[in-house]
Amino acid sequence: MSNDKYDVILDTMDATESRLEILFRQAGDGFIQVEYGRKQRAALQDSFRMLAINDIIKSKSINGLIETVPGIRTNLLHFDPEIISYQELIENVKESEDSMSTIDDVVLESRIINLPIAFEDSETKKSVAKYVAEVRQDAPNVINGYNIEYMAMCNGVSVAEVKKMLLGTEWFNSGGGFWPGGAFLWPMDPRCALVVPKYNPPRTWTPEGAVGIGGPCVFTYTTPTGGGYQLFGRTIPIFQFACKHPMFKDGPFLYRNADRVRFHETTEKEVLEIYGHVHEKFDYEYIIDQGEIKAKDYLKWYNSEDIQTGMKKLKEKQAVGVKEAPLL
Amino acid sequence: MLKVINGGIETLVEDWPGRLGYLGKGMSASGAFDNVSLGFANVLVGNPSGKAGLEITGGFFEAEFSDTTVIAVTGTDMKASINGEPIVMWESLQVEKGDIIKFFQIGAVGFRSYLAVAGGIDVPAYLGSKSTCVFGSYGGFNGRKLEAGDEIQIGEPKGSFSELSRNRLKEGVVPEFTNAWELRAIVGPNTSPDYVSQKGMDYLFSHTSKIQHTSNRSAYRLEELPNSFFARTDGGVGGSHPSNIIDHAYAIRGTLNICGNTPILLVADGPTLGGYMCTLQVINADLWKVGQGTPNRDTMKFRLSSQEEATQARIKQNKLLSKNSLA
Numbered sequence: 001m002s003n004d005k006y007d008v009i010l011d012t013m014d015a016t017e018s019r020l021e022i023l024f025r026q027a028g029d030g031f032i033q034v035e036y037g038r039k040q041r042a043a044l045q046d047s048f049r050m051l052a053i054n055d056i057i058k059s060k061s062i063n064g065l066i067e068t069v070p071g072i073r074t075n076l077l078h079f080d081p082e083i084i085s086y087q088e089l090i091e092n093v094k095e096s097e098d099s100m101s102t103i104d105d106v107v108l109e110s111r112i113i114n115l116p117i118a119f120e121d122s123e124t125k126k127s128v129a130k131y132v133a134e135v136r137q138d139a140p141n142v143i144n145g146y147n148i149e150y151m152a153m154c155n156g157v158s159v160a161e162v163k164k165m166l167l168g169t170e171w172f173n174s175g176g177g178f179w180p181g182g183a184f185l186w187p188m189d190p191r192c193a194l195v196v197p198k199y200n201p202p203r204t205w206t207p208e209g210a211v212g213i214g215g216p217c218v219f220t221y222t223t224p225t226g227g228g229y230q231l232f233g234r235t236i237p238i239f240q241f242a243c244k245h246p247m248f249k250d251g252p253f254l255y256r257n258a259d260r261v262r263f264h265e266t267t268e269k270e271v272l273e274i275y276g277h278v279h280e281k282f283d284y285e286y287i288i289d290q291g292e293i294k295a296k297d298y299l300k301w302y303n304s305e306d307i308q309t310g311m312k313k314l315k316e317k318q319a320v321g322v323k324e325a326p327l328l
Numbered sequence: 329m330l331k332v333i334n335g336g337i338e339t340l341v342e343d344w345p346g347r348l349g350y351l352g353k354g355m356s357a358s359g360a361f362d363n364v365s366l367g368f369a370n371v372l373v374g375n376p377s378g379k380a381g382l383e384i385t386g387g388f389f390e391a392e393f394s395d396t397t398v399i400a401v402t403g404t405d406m407k408a409s410i411n412g413e414p415i416v417m418w419e420s421l422q423v424e425k426g427d428i429i430k431f432f433q434i435g436a437v438g439f440r441s442y443l444a445v446a447g448g449i450d451v452p453a454y455l456g457s458k459s460t461c462v463f464g465s466y467g468g469f470n471g472r473k474l475e476a477g478d479e480i481q482i483g484e485p486k487g488s489f490s491e492l493s494r495n496r497l498k499e500g501v502v503p504e505f506t507n508a509w510e511l512r513a514i515v516g517p518n519t520s521p522d523y524v525s526q527k528g529m530d531y532l533f534s535h536t537s538k539i540q541h542t543s544n545r546s547a548y549r550l551e552e553l554p555n556s557f558f559a560r561t562d563g564g565v566g567g568s569h570p571s572n573i574i575d576h577a578y579a580i581r582g583t584l585n586i587c588g589n590t591p592i593l594l595v596a597d598g599p600t601l602g603g604y605m606c607t608l609q610v611i612n613a614d615l616w617k618v619g620q621g622t623p624n625r626d627t628m629k630f631r632l633s634s635q636e637e638a639t640q641a642r643i644k645q646n647k648l649l650s651k652n653s654l655a
Contacts, residue, residue: 005632006529008516026516028609029638031579033517040564040574069352069577071601076577078351081639082646177577177601180354180464184575184601222354223464241466251455253353 011090018103019049024090027076030066032086034075034093042216044186047072047174048295049100051258052108056096065089070175070257072186106295110258112170114287115220118268119163119233120146123207128231131203140326141199147230151213154196155314156321163265165192166232170260171218172293176253181222181239183255190302191310195318198228200328209234209271211263220261235263236274236284245282254286258293329394330445332478336431337386340460341449341468341480342366344378347457351600356580358459358467358596361385361545361619362440364503365403367649369444372400372420374485374492377649379448380458382474384441387433389474393423397482398446398492404438404505404620406431418502420446422493437505439622446485446492463546463597496655501648507626508536509617511610512633512641513584518573518605521559528557532584532607533630537591541624548593548618550628553586566603575603582610582618584630593618613641 010032013022020037027033036046047070054070057077064083069076079089100106125146132142143149152159169192171185178184187193198214203226206212210221212229219229222239238255240248247254277284301307332339344366346359360366360383367377382389387406400420401408408415408431410423423429431441451458451469460468469478485492520526531554540549563572571586578585580594583606593610595618610618611633621628 006515006519006526008519026514027579028514028516028582029611029635029642031609033576040566042565042574067349067351069600071576073574074576076579082642086635176352177354178599180466182354
């Protein structure tokens with residue numbers, strides 16, 4: 001560190017062909033933040049690498065490392081400074097980074113979690129109605145009692161196209177946080193990358209299993225809570241405090257880092273039936289496929305002409321939509 | 329067993345260090361907001377310092393003991409009494425079956441009292457801790473604050489009642505309470521020159537701020553910062569406000585989150601990840617002071633600390649919270 005008393009960069013690693021510069025930032029007496037790049041960006045390739053490196057760090061079972069908390073371009077390391085120094089911890093991260101020298105090395109275990117969704121269901125509609133009645137009567141994001149038309153407007157597309165995009169991509173979990181069992185889900189397919197503003201002010205109630213989008217991320221609400229994402233439907237339980245269903249025998253959480261969620265449309269009746277099978281009969285069988293992500297293959301696909309053209313077309317529509325949609 | 333007669337303003341089962349290891353699952357550590365007071369209360373009754381006890385915020389908690397046991401009360405002076413007789417704080421005492429403990433309101437200094445019972449408060453551990461996360465409604469006693477009619481179980485004491493009662497602390501080990509809290513802090517991860525101006529950092533370490541009335545176990549809010557605090561005019565792809573950043577994990581307990589122009593200490597039950605910058609962290613050994621900071625009355629001021637000082641302070645505090653501190 002320099003002599004500047006407010007300098008927090010403890011160490012760095014130079015950029016290479018396969019990764020950005022790495023900054024090690026001081027974050028307390030027991031925390032350091034590993035950051036990819038000096039410029040803020042939200043790119044899945046950074047997250048793939050961050051999570052692959054995170055797996056290596058965790059496999060080392062470092063004495064004194066309490067936990068790691070990856071975000072899309074950062075990883076927060078929580079440690080006990082009475083057991084390990086931040087310098088030793090940084091050396092461990094550096095070794096892990098060096099062991100993954102080319103993009104070919106970035107292969108990530110990634111399950112696909114198939115979740116049924118009922119679009120425009122009655123429970124999430126109730127929570128929007130409650131918002132209008134109790135929080136904001138003139139909310140411009142509520143059209144015909146719901147948020148999905150506003151979502152379409154912001155992106156310059158139709159409601160049918162919104163649903164097609166939500167169903168047409170896998171949603172990648174860059175890491176959990178914020179709310180118990182929560183996961184921030186990013187679209188793998190940039191042609192499905194909807195973007196919407198968040199509620200202003202937020203809701204006071206959202207039902208369990210509500211599915212919403214805020215900024216670029218989809219979020220499935222794990223328990224009833226407030227919230228600020230635009231709601232479009234309801235899925236099945238992804239969290240269980242009581243840990244009684246076999247899927248939750250090791251903890252109340254369904255999601256792991258690097259999971260991908262794929263939604264398929266169903267009826268509200270079926271979704272409600274599954275709630276009974278998860279929370280009361282404990283016999284619902286989750287549909288989970290094992291899989292992996294190869295960063296190199298993903299980037300090749302992402303940068304291919306078809307995908308890039310499709311992405312540009314969506315961005316053009318969004319540029320028009322943003323102008324038409326009222327601010328929140 | 330402890331039968332609750334009046335839950336008071338907010339009485340919670342909390343232990344220490346709380347529920348570690350679940351930040352990435354969206355669960356903060358929770359735990360005793362003033363771990364030093366809980367630690368001494370436990371030491372006085374012969375428990376390990378992190379054993380679960382009751383955290384009494386604001387006051388007015390009242391309960392009846394169903395069995396003879398040994399207790400200690402620490403933290404702010406809420407004029408606690410047994411059957412109307414004042415309790416001497418920071419000492420252990422034996423209570424009998426049918427005795428009623430009653431707390432009045434907060435004292436001139438401090439905001440939270442702690443009640444430790446020999447053997448500890450016995451609720452089922454959830455994900456490795458007995459602490460309550462009020463905001464998420466899990467852990468502790470049914471995931472909530474105590475209410476009249478609740479029956480709280482007590483664990484096995486580590487010794488006879490006569491051995492455990494009348495314990496006192498050595499001269500000078502009881503922490504000093506005040507209305508003007510100085511918090512030692514380490515800077516990072518978002519500071520000058522890229523996020524905050526040099527002037528802004530200087531301001532942060534020189535300004536004395538009143539604790540806002542909206543403070544709670546998730547967040548301690550301080551006075552608004554001037555716009556000159558920021559080194560930039562917007563948050564780029566993170567958002568329109570200069571405090572915005574692409575979502576990152578928060579170093580809780582203890583990080584100072586800059587949410588718009590409002591600095592917020594994210595504490596016991598705080599959110600674990602979000603889209604606002606964080607400029608400093610209160611060192612682990614000073615977290616207890618935040619818990620004793622009284623909203624709308626006390627002030628807080630940060631003092632620049634270092635890794636070395638913070639780690640030494642941790643070691644010193646851990647040593648203090650042991651039998652060595654008994655007189």
